[in-house]
Each structure stands twice: as C-alpha cells, then as structure tokens.
Amino acid sequence: MRRIFKTLLAGSAGAASLAALMLLPTGVAESADHLDPGARTDAGVDPTPDIPADIADVFAWHANGTTRIAMTFAGPVPTTAPTYYDRDVLYKINISTQAPGNTPEFVIKARFGKGQGANDWGVRFEGIPGVDGVLEGPVETTLTSGGVKARAGLFDEPFFFDLIGFRETRSFGTIRIRNDRNFFDGQNDTAIVFEIPDANLGSSVSKIEVWGQTLRFGGNI
Numbered sequence: 001m002r003r004i005f006k007t008l009l010a011g012s013a014g015a016a017s018l019a020a021l022m023l024l025p026t027g028v029a030e031s032a033d034h035l036d037p038g039a040r041t042d043a044g045v046d047p048t049p050d051i052p053a054d055i056a057d058v059f060a061w062h063a064n065g066t067t068r069i070a071m072t073f074a075g076p077v078p079t080t081a082p083t084y085y086d087r088d089v090l091y092k093i094n095i096s097t098q099a100p101g102n103t104p105e106f107v108i109k110a111r112f113g114k115g116q117g118a119n120d121w122g123v124r125f126e127g128i129p130g131v132d133g134v135l136e137g138p139v140e141t142t143l144t145s146g147g148v149k150a151r152a153g154l155f156d157e158p159f160f161f162d163l164i165g166f167r168e169t170r171s172f173g174t175i176r177i178r179n180d181r182n183f184f185d186g187q188n189d190t191a192i193v194f195e196i197p198d199a200n201l202g203s204s205v206s207k208i209e210v211w212g213q214t215l216r217f218g219g220n221i
Contacts (some may be wrong), residue, residue, distance in 0.1 A: 033049055035080045051077075052086035053214040056189060058093075060210045067201060069093060071212040076157040076187035083154060084190055085112040085121045085139065092213040093131070097202050101209040108200070110152065110192050112139070123192075125154040130200030149195040164214035 034056050040046060043052035056072040070094055074084035090111055094104035109126045123143075124136040129159035130146045137143045140153035168176035201208065 013105045050174050050216065052084040052089050053216050055212055055214055058210060058212045060208070063200070065198055067196050067198055067208065069095075069196070069210055070191050071193040072155075072189040072212065074078045075189035076159075076184055077189075079186055079188050081188070083119075083121070083139075084116075087111065087113055088219065092215070093192070093194070094211050094213065095201065096209040097205045097207075101207075108194065112152070127149055128194065129196055144201075147197045148200070151191070154193045155189045155193075156188050157184040159184045166205070 034054065040050050043049045045154070051074045053075055056075050057070075058072075059068075059070045061068055071091065073091070077084075090109060093108040093110075095106040096103060098135075102108075106129045107127050108129075111124050113122045113124065115118035115121065115122060119140045122137060124133050124134055124140050125131075125143070126150055128135060128145075128150065131148050132146070135143050135145050135148070135150055141152045142149055146165045160177070160182045161184060162177045162181045163176075165181060198205070
C-alpha cells in the first residue's frame with residue numbers, strides 16, 4: 001500500500017480528511033491512509049482521536065460491466081471494539097470522469113443515523129450515479145436501486161502482514177518479518193461499498209479518478 005495524498009480542510013462544515021486514487025482500465029491503483037493527520041486521528045498523539053473520521057483505504061476496480069468502489073475507515077480494530085458509526089461525520093466519495101480529474105462529476109454522500117435501539121443504526125446515501133433521490137436502510141444490509149448495490153458496515157480485515165516484524169526490522173536493521181504472524185488477524189474494518197453499472201458513469205468513460213473525504217460537522221472533536 002502507498003499513500004497517494006492527504007490534506008486537512010477547514011470550513012463551515014468542520015475539518016476534513018482526504019484520500020484518493022486513480023483507476024485505469026489496465027493499471028493498478030494504490031491507496032492507503034491511516035492515522036493521518038496524527039493530531040486528529042492517532043491515539044499516540046491525541047488522547048481523544050477522531051476514529052470515525054479516519055480514512056483507511058480507498059479502492060476502485062472494474063468487474064463484469066460494473067465499477068466497484070470501497071472506502072474503509074475507523075480501522076483496523078479488534079472484533080471486540082465498538083462500531084464507529086457517527087451521525088456527525090459526512091462521508092463523501094468523489095468520482096471524476098473527465099479531465100483534469102480533480103473536479104468530480106459525481107459526489108456520493110453518506111451519513112449514519114441512530115435508531116431507538118442500542119445497535120439500531122441506518123445509513124443514507126445521496127448522489128449515487130444512476131439513482132434518483134436517496135438510498136437508505138439499515139447498516140449491514142445490501143441496498144439496491146436501479147442496478148446499483150450499496151452497503152455500509154463491518155467487514156473482516158483482508159490484509160495479511162506482520163506489522164510487529166516490520167517495526168522490529170526498522171528498529172534493529174535486520175529482517176524480523178515472519179510469515180506466521182498476522183497483525184490483522186481478528187480485526188475489522190468499517191466500510192462503505194458500491195457496485196455501480198459502468199453505464200451510469202457515462203458510455204465514453206475510459207478513466208476515472210476517485211477520492212474519499214470525511215468532514216465532521218462542527219469541526220474537530
């Protein structure tokens with residue numbers, strides 16, 4: 001994984017995090033962004049980190065005539081950790097289909113809302129290409145409309161990596177990475193995932209650029 005870029009925005013909607021990637025038909029896109037900026041999201045720097053607003057990864061790929069986009073946040077965390085849904089964070093996935101690539105033609109917005117039960121959370125999506133109006137429903141549920149599939153919730157962390165060995169390698173200068181030790185075992189990610197028919201993005205599109213944002217209403221916590 002490699003960080004593409006990250007910035008901090010300030011405005012009436014509060015502070016924002018930003019991570020991005022470019023999707024080419026025959027290329028490989030890389031994007032990772034964790035605990036950045038540290039002053040907001042890293043518990044080692046801030047005793048009250050803004051975990052729900054911390055973007056982890058942004059992915060996009062083509063498959064079977066669809067464009068699939070996933071943005072993970074608030075992770076990885078142990079499966080025993082609480083879910084980090086937050087009604088005061090706005091999640092945005094920006095999709096650019098035309099040059100110069102930094103102005104989105106589509107902006108998907110997602111927000112979580114709390115029901116009456118302790119674990120009764122829902123999600124509301126707006127701006128999904130090809131979907132009129134909003135798409136909303138409970139988390140951990142695949143929502144569909146006009147050929148689009150959308151889901152928000154917890155997912156098993158898919159990466160296998162010896163982070164302890166990596167840190168020891170940096171400290172001691174000798175390879176300490178082991179193939180039988182997986183830092184991500186038993187960890188979860190929270191993710192927003194879409195499957196969108198390619199036609200919804202435009203019949204002549206050959207390249208898209210995708211970037212995700214989180215914006216906290218009222219500013220930093």
